[in-house]
Amino acid sequence: MRGDESFLHADTGVTSELFVERSLNEIRFWSRIMKEHSLFLKLGFRAEDTQLIQEANQFYKLFEQIEQTAHVLTNQTDPxxxxxxxxxxxxxATSIYMFKRKVLGLILTCKMPGANNFPLLVDHVSREANYFRKRLLELNEGKLNALPDAIIKENVFFLRIMADHAKFIGHLLDPSERKLVDIARNFSNDFDQLLFQAKDLESMRPQSQTVPLLDQFLDQNRVSVSSLRDFKKTARDLIEQCRIKSIIHPLLADHVFREADRFLEIIDMFDAHLTSSTPQPGNSN
Incomplete structure (x- = not known):
């Protein structure tokens, strides 16, 4: 994933070239995610939720336009x-975040009985919107986390996302798909444990931010994320071929696969920079 270098640097400075590249990389990925969130939320609303459906449609069009603009702009665009x-x-992103939190409030106060959006799913998509908006603020301020902080912070965020995905898949598969439901449940438990480990590492900062610990942290997460990514790919293909029973929209299956793939790319980029920043024997710091 080109452009991730900017938030991996040990300092907080971001060059103009990296600023442009990273900004476009983030917007191209997350604007599509936000667009699809709008669709998924709309599909979960009731027929009588006409105002919410209209708002979701407006957000879909807004982020579709943003996505198109981001692909027109290039790395040579004026910073x-x-x-x-x-x-x-x-x-x-702030507006759609507020919309998602409003929907969550309506669900949790039982003002939308019979709607099909899980509260955790709405919370999940709002967390991603908040992540996106904060990333853009950081980029514009030229302030991004140093390598050790970034490794732990990004993994805590994405591990929770992956744990949520496993739970959603397990609940949206037909109960008769017993084997797949069991696999999804196992992934949910695995990522819950990885998330707890990441939070433990986070609470032990800065003493926990050693190269050996962070390297093992990334290696362990990579193994589990790779397995989950492959499971999501298989599930996506089976859903598209109508070979399993579920209420999972084919686009949702591809959506969660792309997010796992991005997490893997981030892990690999972190690992490469962690290795390159490690002093070699005989070299001065």
């Missing part, structure tokens, strides 16, 4: 133009 674009997109 000031990108800075303004980041601000526009950050405002859109």
């Amino acid at each position: 000031e133009r990108i800075r303004r674009f980041n601000t526009e997109v950050q405002q859109a």
Whole structure:
């Protein structure tokens, strides 16, 4: 994943080239995710939720336009133009975050009986919107986490996302798909444990931020994320071929696969930079 270098640097400075590349990388990925969230939320609303359906449609169109613009812009675009674009997109991400939290409030206060959006799913998609908006703010401020902090922070975020995905898959598969439901449940338990481990490492900072510990942390997470990514790919293919019973939209199956794939790319990028930043024997620091 090109462009991840900017938040891996030990300092907080971001060059103009990395700023543009990283900004476009984030917006191209997450604007599509936000667009699809709008669709998934709409599909879970009741027929009488006309206002919410209209708002979801508006967000879908908004992020579709953002996605198209991001693909027109290039790494040679003037950084000031990108800075303004980041601000526009950050405002859109903030708006959809507030919309998602409003929907969550309606569900939790039992004002939408019979709707089909799980509260955890709505919370999940709002966390991703908040992640997106905060990333754009950090980019525009030229402030990104140093390598050790970034490794732990990003893994805590994405491990929770992966644990949620496993739970959603398990609940949206038909109960008669007993083997697949059992596999999804096992993944859920696995990622819950990985998340607890990551939070333990986080609470032990800065003493826990040693290269050996972080290297093992990344290696262990990579193994589990790779397995989950492969399971999601298999499930996506089976759903598209109508070979298993579920209420999972084919686009949702591809959506969660892409997020796992991105997490793997981030882990690999962290690992490469962690290795390159490790002093070699005989070299001075």
